[in-house]
Amino acid sequence: MISIVDDQLRREARAYRLLFMCEECVNYDENAACCVHGYPTEPHSNVDLSKVTEVSFCKEFELG
Numbered sequence: 001m002i003s004i005v006d007d008q009l010r011r012e013a014r015a016y017r018l019l020f021m022c023e024e025c026v027n028y029d030e031n032a033a034c035c036v037h038g039y040p041t042e043p044h045s046n047v048d049l050s051k052v053t054e055v056s057f058c059k060e061f062e063l064g
Ligand code: SF4
Pocket: 020, 021, 022, 023, 025, 026, 027, 028, 029, 034, 035, 036, 037, 039, 040, 041, 044, 058, 059, 060, 061, 062
């Protein structure tokens, strides 16, 4: 799901410590640097919300 990243989202992400990246997901294999489900990680990996205008959230994300 692609969402627009604006200043409100950035503020709320900081305030509520939004976690959504692959590196924070239980399905991420750190050793292999990949998703155990085989999904592409590029859209959800190491995202800096201060530098993007949209972000793709993964529907399979599970807090790791
Ligand atoms: S399930 Fe989604 S968020 Fe989790 S590691 Fe795989 S691609 Fe990343």
